[in-house]
Amino acid sequence: MKDKILAALENSDGFISGGELSKQLGVSRTAVWKYIRNLREEGYVIDSVTNRGYCMREKPALLDAQIIRNSIPARIVGREVVVLKSVDSTNEELKRRARDGAISGIVVASESQTGGKGRLGRSWKSDPGGLFFSLLLRPELPPAELSSITLAAGLAVCLAVREYTGLDARIKWPNDIIIGNKKLCGILTEMAAQSDIIEYVIIGIGINVNNREFPEEIRAKTVSLREQTGKLIDRNDFFVAVLKHLDEEAASFISGFSADEFRQISELCATIGRRVSASRGDSRIEGTAESISSSGELEVRDDSGKLHRISSGEVVVQGIY
Numbered sequence: 252m253k254d255k256i257l258a259a260l261e262n263s264d265g266f267i268s269g270g271e272l273s274k275q276l277g278v279s280r281t282a283v284w285k286y287i288r289n290l291r292e293e294g295y296v297i298d299s300v301t302n303r304g305y306c307m308r309e310k311p312a313l314l315d316a317q318i319i320r321n322s323i324p325a326r327i328v329g330r331e332v333v334v335l336k337s338v339d340s341t342n343e344e345l346k347r348r349a350r351d352g353a354i355s356g357i358v359v360a361s362e363s364q365t366g367g368k369g370r371l372g373r374s375w376k377s378d379p380g381g382l383f384f385s386l387l388l389r390p391e392l393p394p395a396e397l398s399s400i401t402l403a404a405g406l407a408v409c410l411a412v413r414e415y416t417g418l419d420a421r422i423k424w425p426n427d428i429i430i431g432n433k434k435l436c437g438i439l440t441e442m443a444a445q446s447d448i449i450e451y452v453i454i455g456i457g458i459n460v461n462n463r464e465f466p467e468e469i470r471a472k473t474v475s476l477r478e479q480t481g482k483l484i485d486r487n488d489f490f491v492a493v494l495k496h497l498d499e500e501a502a503s504f505i506s507g508f509s510a511d512e513f514r515q516i517s518e519l520c521a522t523i524g525r526r527v528s529a530s531r532g533d534s535r536i537e538g539t540a541e542s543i544s545s546s547g548e549l550e551v552r553d554d555s556g557k558l559h560r561i562s563s564g565e566v567v568v569q570g571i572y
């Protein structure tokens with residue numbers, strides 16, 4: 252329905268009344284007002300005048316592949332940039348392109364996803380206003396050396412957010428970026444390999460940028476850049492900042508992360524120093540997260556003093572979400 256109201260506003264030569272919109276679309280005037288409010292929250296500038304109705308003055312800027320590609324160094328990341336209007340999932344789209352020989356470094360973004368994916372089979376809410384994209388890499392590394400690539404991507408996003416907005420973005424091990432105790436970004440890494448040879452790795456990233464409303468079930472634990480800054484974010488500019496940092500971190504990761512880089516990840520990791528619980532098979536580990544190992548594992552010391560290294564699985568962090 253929101254798309255129909257948007258189309259009616261775009262096709263109008265000037266103001267169109269709420270009553271006329273209500274009649275055309277078969278909904279109440281209250282429903283029209285709510286959809287207009289949602290459009291405004293997505294960045295549309297819509298005037299409203301008593302006895303005249305609504306008039307659209309300005310549309311939000313859509314992602315522009317050419318602007319983005321021309322603004323990044325693209326040593327590794329962004330050698331090709333594709334922007335789609337809608338897709339099932341940018342990860343799935345890149346899998347299809349990878350099988351057809353897509354180059355390493357290609358980035359696919361979409362204004363919306365109908366089947367956005369998160370970890371452990373969860374869905375990722377992909378409303379307009381967010382930034383949803385995936386990166387394809389074909390690193391000449393054995394699969395065992397890819398264990399910390401998600402952290403490398405998380406560091407890049409975290410640094411971009413801090414640089415672009417000044418917000419205190421932090422990493423929640425292993426694949427989230429948070430502000431305060433709320434989730435800003437999720438990262439999903441998928442890999443195809445044969446024996447000891449990597450065919451490709453895909454890093455999918457979803458960031459809440461200009462989103463203002465979230466479903467009831469996640470509202471209390473989710474945040475967006477617009478909410479935190481009080482400003483409408485230029486997504487093209489912000490995307491460029493993210494890709495520049497991804498390019499830097501990808502280069503560092505492929506050549507071998509230094510101890511300083513792991514120290515930087517640890518310093519920005521909100522999980523460190525907190526009580527955590529983690530599932531490992533049929534057992535459960537509870538303790539305090541102490542550090543991140545040189546291979547990207549979360550090191551947790553339980554109450555008996557034993558140190559555990561966690562490489563995957565569901566980790567619950569006290570005070571976050």
